[in-house]
Amino acid sequence: MGATQKYSIIDPATGKIDRGIFSDQAVYDQEMEKIFGRAWLMIGHESLVPKVNDFFHTYMGEDPVILTRDGQGRLHALLNMCRHRGNRVVRCDDGNATRFMCTYHGWTYGSDGKLEHVAGMSEAYYDALDKPSLGLVQARVDTYAGIVFATWAEDAPSLEAFLGDARWYLDTVFNRRDGGMQALGPMKWLEPVNWKTMVDNCSDNYHVPTTHLSSARVQTRYLGRPPLSHKDQFESPNKHVFVNGHSLTFREAPDNTPRYVHGISKDTFPLFQAYHEATLPEVERRLGAFRARHVQLGNHSIFPNGVLGFRLALPRGPLQTEFWHFVLLEKDAPEALKHAIRIGSQANNGAAGLFEQDDVDNWRQVTAASKSRLGRRISQDLSMGLGHAGAHPEYPGVVSERYISENNQRLFYQRWEEFMNAESWADIPIAPITARFEGTATLHG
């Protein structure tokens, strides 16, 4: 085996990046190996498989995976590939089953992945088949606040280390309530876009006043929402922070108002404010007073392909991504509030979303630009805010001075290089956990 090819696709001093990474098949194939074959990947949510023997069909990169809860209630991520010839053993999106029978020759697996039954074990195989070694291939599984992650890499660090200090911020959305969250979805559609552009976009608030101008206008008019102008964005007290591969934005909000999500309008605001106040003691107990009162996670991505909340950008070749949109709701929230969030989320994000409709042509042309002879020779410019980010006394990670910055994007592509250039996990740097996790909330909720 030759040494790993070394990628040098971003110049950290200028923020220029090589466009070839968006369309080269060879780069994509390496990404599947070096990134999607190694990282902890978001694959589902515990609430999608609440009962024993429930299953939910998902993907790790392009590999089809069945998330199951076995008879003992333990979670498994099973490669959906029969160990005989390779047929899929599940063709449904979800369901409940104690075993999965392959429709080709009938090999049958338990919901824990074990091979239980083979037709003709003695008549055809002379009892020579080593059934215990032929269970469905399993990934390592762990959960964070109900979100299920899995990795193929035996040498990967713990999920806790992988998320690192990002969790300090993520908790302010995903880990607020004792009762946890429930996921609805996914809505699935295929975009002609390289997966990295969607991830990159999670920290791109610069595009909002231009791309989403029409939606912002009508929302101001019909729902009384803020105009999201350039001025609003440039003067925003929000910040960007990059932690351990994860791109985050957050609001430093001493004003003690609810996090601003789709679903908040002039009419529904009192509902959100009342809920915020009613749950504050619980959230303070769980996250400590500082995070409960001052920190609100905004747009973000979890490396490599978890996009803005619990949503997935599933790679389907260099020029295509299958996008999965879910909505997460706090289980114990009042029904009226859940309703407002669900309606707001599906009307604004998703395939038919007022906001999201306008993102796709931009992204696809960013991908397509990297295919033309001349286009691919001219680098992308990610120079915004160079030299204006660093450590912060109160907030963990690399914090950008301004809300509108390309610091997270530069660091995302550097993280990409770290994964792509590593021989194994031993070569991938992991930032130590330095944040003080006040309160009772843990990795597991």
Add this chain to the structure above:
Amino acid sequence: MGKHASAKVTTVTVTPRQALWLELMAFYTHEAWLLDERKFKEWLDLFTDDVLYFMPRRKNVLRREAHREVTPLGDLSLIEDDRRYLEMRVARLETGMAWGEDPPSRTRHLIGNLVAEPLSKGEVKAKTAFLVYRSHLETDHQLLAGSREDVLRRVNGAWKIAKRTVLLDANVLLDKNLSIFL
């Protein structure tokens, strides 16, 4: 006058159900032309003030679990719009800055297979099938197939849609976005 003047006039009697069918077929043909000619404000006039425009998701489930194939109201759907959201969608296009539809898509709505049946209180249930072709920018194109189940009622003598359920015949939607009306 020629000899045809004395020809027998044939009267065709239509049953009330057939009359309804004819009326609604004209309604849906009219609606299709409004959409394809981008007369979206006039299209909005075809809906009642309390309209629910609903497009659930379609899941792959086993035949014996067919009741789980279409996601119910209350689950995440593709669209669940009230009148206000429908108006926002149209108003957005009119800003001239809804980039996903500016330049606009070229669409062709073919509506057929109408089945109509009266409900109580003067309301009518009408099911149609559609094939909608969308062409956008240079070479983007998509054929969307599905059905619509409407509840209609008369408002000031004209049919209006009070509830529309659009069932897309797709699990993973193959288009880049759903920015056209169905």
